[in-house]
Amino acid sequence: MSRPFDLDPLFRTLTVLPGVGPRNGKLLEKLVGGPKVLDLLWHLPIDFVDRRFAPKIKDAPNGQVATLTVTVGKHIPNQRKGQPYKVWCTDETGTINLIFFHAHKDYLEKQLPLNEKMIVSGRIEYYQGNPQMTHPDAIGTESMRAEIETVEPVYPLTQGITNKAVKKAVQAALGFVAQLPEWQNGAYKERQKWPDWHTALDAAHNPPDEKALEPTHPARSRLAYDELLASQLTLALVRHRQRQVNGRSFKSDHTLRQKVLDVLPFKLTGAQERSVQEIDKDMAEPARMLRLLQGDVGSGKTVVAALAMLSAVENGAQAAIMAPTEILARQHAESLKPWLEAAGIRFVVLTGRDKGKARDTIVQQISNGAAQIIIGTHSIFQESIEFADLGMAVIDEQHRFGVHQRLELSAKNKGVDMLVMTATPIPRTLALSAYGDMDISRLDEKPPGRKPIDTRLIPIEKIDPMIDGLKRQIETGARIYWVCPLVEESEKLDLAAAEDRYDILKHFFGDRVGLIHGRLKPAEKDEAMRKFVNGDTDILVATTVIEVGVNVPEATIMVIEHAERFGLSQLHQLRGRVGRGAEKSYCFLVYTGPLGETAKERLGIMRETEDGFLIAEKDLQLRGSGDILGVRQSGMAEFKLANLSVHGDLLVAARDDARLIIDKDPELKGTRGEALKTLLYLFERDQAIQNLRSG
Ligand code: ADP
Numbered sequence: 001m002s003r004p005f006d007l008d009p010l011f012r013t014l015t016v017l018p019g020v021g022p023r024n025g026k027l028l029e030k031l032v033g034g035p036k037v038l039d040l041l042w043h044l045p046i047d048f049v050d051r052r053f054a055p056k057i058k059d060a061p062n063g064q065v066a067t068l069t070v071t072v073g074k075h076i077p078n079q080r081k082g083q084p085y086k087v088w089c090t091d092e093t094g095t096i097n098l099i100f101f102h103a104h105k106d107y108l109e110k111q112l113p114l115n116e117k118m119i120v121s122g123r124i125e126y127y128q129g130n131p132q133m134t135h136p137d138a139i140g141t142e143s144m145r146a147e148i149e150t151v152e153p154v155y156p157l158t159q160g161i162t163n164k165a166v167k168k169a170v171q172a173a174l175g176f177v178a179q180l181p182e183w184q185n186g187a188y189k190e191r192q193k194w195p196d197w198h199t200a201l202d203a204a205h206n207p208p209d210e211k212a213l214e215p216t217h218p219a220r221s222r223l224a225y226d227e228l229l230a231s232q233l234t235l236a237l238v239r240h241r242q243r244q245v246n247g248r249s250f251k252s253d254h255t256l257r258q259k260v261l262d263v264l265p266f267k268l269t270g271a272q273e274r275s276v277q278e279i280d281k282d283m284a285e286p287a288r289m290l291r292l293l294q295g296d297v298g299s300g301k302t303v304v305a306a307l308a309m310l311s312a313v314e315n316g317a318q319a320a321i322m323a324p325t326e327i328l329a330r331q332h333a334e335s336l337k338p339w340l341e342a343a344g345i346r347f348v349v350l351t352g353r354d355k356g357k358a359r360d361t362i363v364q365q366i367s368n369g370a371a372q373i374i375i376g377t378h379s380i381f382q383e384s385i386e387f388a389d390l391g392m393a394v395i396d397e398q399h400r401f402g403v404h405q406r407l408e409l410s411a412k413n414k415g416v417d418m419l420v421m422t423a424t425p426i427p428r429t430l431a432l433s434a435y436g437d438m439d440i441s442r443l444d445e446k447p448p449g450r451k452p453i454d455t456r457l458i459p460i461e462k463i464d465p466m467i468d469g470l471k472r473q474i475e476t477g478a479r480i481y482w483v484c485p486l487v488e489e490s491e492k493l494d495l496a497a498a499e500d501r502y503d504i505l506k507h508f509f510g511d512r513v514g515l516i517h518g519r520l521k522p523a524e525k526d527e528a529m530r531k532f533v534n535g536d537t538d539i540l541v542a543t544t545v546i547e548v549g550v551n552v553p554e555a556t557i558m559v560i561e562h563a564e565r566f567g568l569s570q571l572h573q574l575r576g577r578v579g580r581g582a583e584k585s586y587c588f589l590v591y592t593g594p595l596g597e598t599a600k601e602r603l604g605i606m607r608e609t610e611d612g613f614l615i616a617e618k619d620l621q622l623r624g625s626g627d628i629l630g631v632r633q634s635g636m637a638e639f640k641l642a643n644l645s646v647h648g649d650l651l652v653a654a655r656d657d658a659r660l661i662i663d664k665d666p667e668l669k670g671t672r673g674e675a676l677k678t679l680l681y682l683f684e685r686d687q688a689i690q691n692l693r694s695g
């Protein structure tokens with residue numbers, strides 16, 4: 001099936017619309033974020049003006065938009081430059097001046113002919129006790145009354161495009177919209193009191209009143225739901241396809257696991273127990289596992305991953321765990337080593353650093369099955385490495401690993417049970433939209449015994465006393481991260497800031513200060529990190545590149561400079577670098593005032609809580625969804641019609657709906673299924689349809 005014929009007009013370029021030429025077409029394209037008629041239709045009004053209010057002059061209130069019927073009495077051209085041109089008009093109740101700056105006399109005389117009855121619409125202002133209207137929005141003859149006396153949508157605009165032009169183009173575009181088959185579930189649609197798609201789109205662009213602009217209005221929520229359903233259906237199709245590939249049923253008596261549990265120096269938290277059970281259940285089923293393990297830095301994901309990998313090994317299969325960087329891979333190996341040794345498991349570590357003979361040996365152990373567990377960077381999947389029998393893969397994505405890469409990875413490893421770990425706490429709604437293809441386990445409970453991190457706000461003026469305090473801390477063995485912000489637009493400047501800070505701190509602390517940033521070569525980065533880990537340096541000045549998961553329990557102080565420039569989630573991630581050992585930890589948020597409202601709120605929240613999930617929810621409220629995941633990183637497009645901070649419930653409903661649809665009609669062949677294909681095309685989920693075809 002290719003795109004339904006009825007949708008074609010919506011995929012034409014904007015220039016097919018009346019009044020849209022090559023030049024303003026480019027502007028319009030920029031404004032609506034795409035070159036197609038459809039992109040314009042997704043550009044919804046943010047306000048409206050009611051021009052139906054048509055009082056007499058004497059009843060027209062100050063400050064309100066009104067449509068007046070007046071007789072043009074006199075043209076009063078400006079005497080001097082800078083003065084306005086006035087047109088004096090009357091009706092039977094009073095008089096009003098129409099005000100024009102930079103006016104052309106000839107033009108105005110034609111527009112507002114003397115003694116003619118005219119309709120003018122615009123905002124009424126009182127000036128020295130008399131009503132006036134500056135630059136009326138609409139001027140017309142009596143015959144144009146119906147056209148003027150309407151409710152006018154107000155669109156987000158950009159320089160060079162008027163609202164009138166957008167409105168005209170949209171109205172024309174609405175004419176391109178065909179009646180499409182209904183893809184919503186009838187009962188659900190009725191319960192929600194939703195209109196048909198066609199009607200909803202029309203209503204969204206022609207809001208009859210203020211309510212119609214609210215995102216919860218039936219027309220708007222229907223459109224939002226359509227978009228969410230298209231996205232969830234795409235994920236559900238991916239999921240279905242991946243699970244169709246036969247997974248294996250890993251059932252075991254957990255003898256190896258018990259050996260590890262016996263040597264663990266701690267008891268699992270409730271959240272860890274629960275997650276392990278959820279994973280066990282998935283792995284025991286013949287369908288393949290696609291599960292996300294979410295938990296703050298330090299919530300103890302590694303041990304959960306280890307216990308899960310053992311299930312595969314107990315069944316004679318191999319398991320692999322992949323980290324995004326060399327350092328993290330090595331650190332995983334360090335953490336896992338005592339546990340794996342206790343269970344007598346043969347494991348290898350493979351990263352880009354391994355070369356030559358040593359590497360050949362490792363690769364061989366992977367392919368002949370001598371290695372039961374493989375620890376490495378993501379490159380183990382990118383290169384031509386043969387596994388003897390890979391049964392389970394753990395991907396420690398640490399929010400650097402995008403949806404697309406993830407999908408690619410799972411496509412390459414058919415049937416392999418997948419556990420993805422992320423340290424970015426994501427609000428439930430967002431997690432669904434980014435990971436709707438996966439089931440989710442949450443580690444929302446910190447291992448016991450962690451001391452709260454003492455978080456303080458320090459104005460930049462007080463930085464010297466803070467540095468004195470740090471000196472005393474270092475004397476008692478503290479190690480300090482010092483983060484300088486990296487703003488993408490000017491990496492050079494930021495680097496300079498970090499280097500300056502490095503120089504200043506060297507002045508105080510001598511050569512026990514290290515510097516790490518994105519411009520360093522990997523080996524140099526590793527070296528700077530290693531020195532800090534070993535305690536050869538006490539302070540590590542860093543741009544935000546510091547490795548997300550690196551564990552340096554001796555690091556107890558985090559200084560974040562220009563904290564006001566960071567987003568909440570980012571601050572939270574950075575703070576998570578400390579508080580990992582037995583000593584009390586501090587986080588100093590150094591800011592440069594004056595603080596804006598949002599920055600103030602962000603820093604306040606940081607001081608109040610360490611709960612990553614709570615912080616993520618707040619972050620979502622404060623700045624919308626895109627930044628939390630990092631749209632580019634996650635590969636998740638922003639929604640155009642849905643707003644996750646409002647439509648969260650709809651997202652959950654869409655997820656359930658999508659899974660039900662795919663359970664019942666995985667190939668979308670029924671009546672609703674066919675209509676849903678149209679929905680997928682409408683939202684340009686052509687890839688999902690590819691999936692359907694080759695599935
Ligand atoms: P994450 O990968 O989620 O950031 P880790 O798995 O590295 O966290 O765990 C952080 C630290 O907490 C490690 O030193 C680990 O051994 C320890 N840890 C994990 N689970 C527990 C627990 N239930 N009780 C006490 N300590 C734990």
Ligand code: MG
Nearest residue numbers: 298301302549
């Ligand atoms: Mg970790």
